[in-house]
Each structure stands twice: as C-alpha cells, then as structure tokens.
Amino acid sequence: MSTVGKAAVAWEAGKDLTIEDIEVLPPRANEVRIEIYYTGVCHTDAYTLSGKDPEGAFPIVLGHEGAGIVESVGEGVTSVKPGDYVVALYTPECKECKFCKSGKTNLCGKIRATQGKGVMPDGTSRFKCKGKDLLHFMGTSTFSQYTVVADISVVAITKDAPMDRTCLLGCGITTGYGAAVETAKVEEGSTVAIFGAGCVGLSVVQGAVQRKAGKIIVVDLNPGKKEWADKFGATDFVNPSDLKGQTIQEKLIEMTDGGCDYTFDCTGNVGVMRAALEACHKGWGQSIVIGVAAAGQEISTRPFQLVTGRVWKGCAFGGIKGRTQLPDLVADYMAGKLKVDEFITHRKNLDGINDAFETMKQGDCIRCVVDMRK
Numbered sequence: 001m002s003t004v005g006k007a008a009v010a011w012e013a014g015k016d017l018t019i020e021d022i023e024v025l026p027p028r029a030n031e032v033r034i035e036i037y038y039t040g041v042c043h044t045d046a047y048t049l050s051g052k053d054p055e056g057a058f059p060i061v062l063g064h065e066g067a068g069i070v071e072s073v074g075e076g077v078t079s080v081k082p083g084d085y086v087v088a089l090y091t092p093e094c095k096e097c098k099f100c101k102s103g104k105t106n107l108c109g110k111i112r113a114t115q116g117k118g119v120m121p122d123g124t125s126r127f128k129c130k131g132k133d134l135l136h137f138m139g140t141s142t143f144s145q146y147t148v149v150a151d152i153s154v155v156a157i158t159k160d161a162p163m164d165r166t167c168l169l170g171c172g173i174t175t176g177y178g179a180a181v182e183t184a185k186v187e188e189g190s191t192v193a194i195f196g197a198g199c200v201g202l203s204v205v206q207g208a209v210q211r212k213a214g215k216i217i218v219v220d221l222n223p224g225k226k227e228w229a230d231k232f233g234a235t236d237f238v239n240p241s242d243l244k245g246q247t248i249q250e251k252l253i254e255m256t257d258g259g260c261d262y263t264f265d266c267t268g269n270v271g272v273m274r275a276a277l278e279a280c281h282k283g284w285g286q287s288i289v290i291g292v293a294a295a296g297q298e299i300s301t302r303p304f305q306l307v308t309g310r311v312w313k314g315c316a317f318g319g320i321k322g323r324t325q326l327p328d329l330v331a332d333y334m335a336g337k338l339k340v341d342e343f344i345t346h347r348k349n350l351d352g353i354n355d356a357f358e359t360m361k362q363g364d365c366i367r368c369v370v371d372m373r374k
C-alpha cells in the first residue's frame, strides 16, 4: 500500500524547498521503505540544489544523511526487516559486483547508473506529488518522512544508538574519519594537514588523532575554526590569510621538514586541492581529495609533482563499506571512542529545513540535524 507523508521537495534549482504531502509507493522486490526520523543537511545537498551538479535534475527529494526505522520491505529482502533501526547509504554495498569483490574500493557498481538518474534500480520513482513523479537523490532521499531505497543501500544498526546523532554517520563524519583511517591509513607519528575544518575536515582530524599522527595541522580561512581544530585534537592551526609573502604550501613544507605525509582537501576548492598536493612530502606524500567541486572545475599541477613521488587520490564516503563497516563505527560511538554529538551545532524541524540550508552557510555551523517528525 502507498503511504502519505511530508517531504521537502526541490521543484527547481536555486529555489527554496517546499513542504508537501507526497505519496510514497510500497517497496518493490529488493527494496525497503524507511520511516526517516532524522536527517543531516550536507553541502552536497546544497550543491545539487544550486543547479551546479551535472547529475542534478528536478523535481527531486534531496537528503542523504538519514537514520530511521524500516517500515516495510519488498519481496526478496533478507538483510533488514520491519522495525530495524537503520542508516541510509548513498554508497551502497551489494557484495557481489566487480567493485565490491575487488577488495580495492568501497564504490559499488550495481545500481550507480540508475541512482545517478534519480530513479530506483527498475528505472521508476516511488514518489508522487501533485500528479508528478519526483526524482530520488543519491539512492536515499532522506528529506522525506518515508523513503524507498534499494536493500543494498541500507544498514541496520543497534537500537540503542540515538538516531538523532547516528544520522550523521550517513555522510559527513564517516567520510572524513574513513578518509584518514581507511583511505589514507594514516600511520603513527605521521604529519597530516587538513584543509577545511567543517564536519568532514574535523572528522579527518578525529581519524588522524585515532591513528596517533604526530602533527595534525588544520588550515582554514575562518579564524573561528581554530577553536574547533583544538577541540578535536589538532596540534596546529594555520590561516592562509595571515601568511606574509609565503604560500600555504611553502608554510606547510616549512612546518613539516619537507612536506606532509598526508593532506586532505575538505573544501571542494580546486586551488586548495593543488596546494594540498604540493604541500606533500617528495617521494611519498599523499593528498586525498574529498571536497566536491562544481561542474566544469578542473585540478592542475606540474606533472613533476607526481613524477617526484607525490600521490593524488580521492574517496567517496571515506572509502568505508557501509553494510560491512558502519555497525562497527556505531559501536565505537556507543563505546565513547568516536565523537558524533560534538558535531551537532544546530537543530531544526522539517518545516525549518530551508533555515537549515541557510544556517549551513554560516561559519559557526558544523552540522544541523533536522527532526523529520516535527
């Protein structure tokens, strides 16, 4: 049976979302209908809403950082059942495709093509409003009280974990933490620089601290981020605007006796990506691109930077395999080993979701969590 719930609908690029009653069709084979309780708002939602995402199409139900309870499942679903507490996964894990079996990546190829087109794996939508089909987003669409996802795009977690916090493990925190511990595999004593101290960058800091990095340098243009960097365990903070006659890469090379072992772009700015690569140590330094740059933007550097051993790489969702690894991250959170609560600076109700987007643009917002049931 279809169900009706409220959703924040993006009808057009660059316009506010509007709260609508939408019809959410029942899950088909290998699909799961989730009642979303809480969702974070991520910069990638704003990026797609802005119209700059080449994959963005409208009307659409955005949102990809959500937690909720399974309401019903379609035929053939065995991995979750009604009543399970879950986190939606924009990076699915089928465990059987070439990508999943490679042991080299967390990217799964099974439903990527349809996910990018905003439809379910059978090519159709489960959302209807005012006689129109609405598109799905990143295989999750968490800005809806009810959403339908593929069964490979959801993971059950312990019912003891508070969903108003675990929702953030659906993107920002896992992305940064995973980039440090899973993708870069930062080693004890190593030197790390993180460009951009938002939710993602501070999560990289958290991962670097967990890996016992020796020097953890946060680079941010916002002086207010020094306090945040300190709170998460960074050892140094540099504001590029304070540098006189020196580039940020020169400053970092000076601070680290020749360059960093690992650098991370958590800004989405292609100029920063270049600086991050060039701040790496000759011979082995690795720079991890995490930030999402707008369509048409390209990165560049002298190829000599790579010839002399620096490595440029990137990751989505931190390189974390959601169905396999997220329950362990939740366990770490519950055991007090992973910070999550500390990232929440703002809360809104569903009818205030446009304020959440505005809040996110302000320098004092790390993450805003939206209560989908109010």
Ligand SMILES: NC(=O)c1ccc[n+]([C@@H]2O[C@H](COP(=O)([O-])OP(=O)(O)OC[C@H]3O[C@@H](n4cnc5c(N)ncnc54)[C@H](O)[C@@H]3O)[C@@H](O)[C@H]2O)c1
Binding pocket: 042, 043, 044, 047, 171, 172, 175, 195, 196, 197, 198, 199, 200, 201, 219, 220, 221, 222, 225, 240, 266, 267, 268, 269, 272, 289, 290, 291, 292, 293, 315, 316, 317, 318, 365, 366
């Ligand atoms: N690859 C992935 O899987 C993935 C997942 C989540 C988010 N993202 C992307 O990661 C990026 C960061 O996300 P966030 O939520 O932490 O963003 P945020 O806006 O909260 O944080 C970005 C920080 O970068 C700083 N900054 C901006 N320009 C800078 C510059 N030139 N030099 C130094 N600092 C600068 C800002 O002051 C801010 O503190 C976004 O582009 C987002 O879309 C990627």
Ligand SMILES: N[C@@H](CCC(=O)N[C@@H](CSCO)C(=O)NCC(=O)O)C(=O)O
Binding pocket: 042, 043, 044, 045, 053, 054, 055, 056, 090, 091, 107, 112, 171, 292, 295, 316, 317
């Ligand atoms: N659709 C955009 C790309 C956006 C992008 O890079 N998304 C990241 C996650 S950002 C989460 O906040 C991602 O998962 N990328 C891998 C993938 O999409 O398969 C564009 O086309 O530019």
Ligand SMILES: [Zn+2]
Binding pocket: 042, 043, 044, 045, 064, 065, 171, 172
């Ligand atoms: Zn995100």
Ligand SMILES: [Zn+2]
Binding pocket: 092, 093, 094, 095, 096, 097, 098, 099, 100, 101, 107, 108, 109, 110
């Ligand atoms: Zn797969």
